[in-house]
Amino acid sequence: MEIRLNGKPERLTGAITVGDLIREKGLDPETVVVEHNLAIITTVDFDQVWLEDNDNLEILKFVGGG
């Protein structure tokens, strides 16, 4: 299946949760904020949300800014 991850197509090999995808990308789930199909997912729910074909996922974090 394929999702859109941060605006780009991302092919996934099988069923996966948001939490697993974050860890697979080498990220600490505590340092990111996630929007799944325009709905915010809180950190405690990352492992409860399973990704589906055509889902839209945004993974964001704080960076330097003024």
Place this chain on the structure above:
Amino acid sequence: MHTNNSSDTLTIGGRSFDSRLLIGTGKYPSDEMIPDIITASGSQIITVALRRVDFRATTDNVMHHIPDSMQLLPNTSGARNADEAVRIARLARATGCGNWIKIEVIPDNLHLLPDGHQTLLATETLVKDGFVVLPYINADPVVARQLEDAGAAAVMPLGAPIGTNQGLTTREMLHIIIDTINVPVVVDAGIGKPSQACDAMEMGADACLVNTAIASAGDPVAMAGAFAAAIRAGREACLSGTGSVGIQATASSPLTGFLYE
């Protein structure tokens, strides 16, 4: 206005601060420098931005360099309208870093000037949603009034376009905002030198937000200290009441008892 300098604090969103210098975290040669900047500036409020994670980059995490004691002020940079600003604000709050938000709605990337109407719409929504809202605005007294009426915790008019280091090019409008707005006025953007921050504070601004002028200085840590000193000096001058400006000279020494008399 306070007259007792020892109890002179800046209060925003129900929280009081000794420092009147807000700092940003952008454009530093290295994020490793940020803890020293915080110490040198004495700042207690610090801005950050929210961006998509770049999966190819092994970038540092700016949050590792910001102590928990700092009041975090995420901005909505990247928002081009009210809806995008609200979306970013809610994402920022979902990080668990508090409910403060600097609204920044900028439709064009050339001059980076904020859209007052969209900023007002976002402020109305986010105030109702329980945010402590600090909107970044052009130095427009009418917009500042509308934002105060909408429940903004402070207003942040620009001195000059972001990152230009031009100083207080909006001086006369800043005067009117300072005179007419009751919530704290934080001069944000365009301040290039400590003397300009001091000037803003002498005029009666409640605080200044400085990023580029510190981050792009030859010695950013020393410059952070210089800004802190300038802002303290300007605030003390404001509280002390500056003397009147005249055209004719008024002698500081007695005009009698000269030797030749």
